[in-house]
Amino acid sequence: MDGRDDEGVRRRGPRGGVTVTGSGEAEAVPDVAIADLGAEARAVDAERALAEAGECLDRMRAVLRDAGVDDLSLRTTQSSTWTDSSATGSSRVVARLGLQVTLRDVAVAGDVVSAAVVAGGEPARMDGIRFEISDPSVPRARARAAAWADAVARATQWAELAGRQLGEVQWVTEGGADAAPLRMGRAMGVAKAMSVPVEAGQQTVSADVTVRWAWSDDSTDGSA
Secondary structure: OOHHHHHHHHHHOOOOEEEEEEEEEEEEOOOEEEEEEEEEEEEOOHHHHHHHHHHHHHHHHHHHHHOOOOHHHEEEEEEEEEEEOOOOOOOEEEEEEEEEEEEOOHHHHHHHHHHHHHHHOOOEEEEEEEEEOOOOHHHHHHHHHHHHHHHHHHHHHHHHHHOOOEEEEEEEEEEEEEEOOEEEOOOEOHHHOOOOOOOOOOEEEEEEEEEEEEEOOOOOOOOO
């Protein structure tokens, strides 16, 4: 290898090294409950069905506002009508209206949802409750730190097995860091909504990172 070849290798940097992926997790307690509520009414025509469903939602909203839920935490979701011909010799129009509620006090979320569904009456529905972390930045940072420590441990072990030493970090690629929402329950009507048990539990926030290290003692001969 002549001088020009040596210069080209130095410019490209060492080709040997190790690439590992580290994973980390952090636990966090959800502090927000999101309830998917609705009203489903049947009538001889769409106008009456929609009116009945709308009155049901109005009663539910009134209870939620009395419980301290502000308008920004109430969001209309699905709105639909269809014809139900299952009844013998007649058909009915079904109207379905949805309402999503964000509750920032998980401790009383079950009681608030129960009261709203009871106030809504027979058309009221509760499709489910899920829990989220309002500020996931802190557990995500802990998860990333754990992922980095895992990557360092893996790379160190591979270096020891290869009889080498870790050098500089050449590049870092971050994987996903996300919390999967927890869900509770299926659709239930007013008869089953008299008491809604709510346990937020914990969510696991995960992170992955892929890191490339060069060997600290890597020579310019291109050895791996």
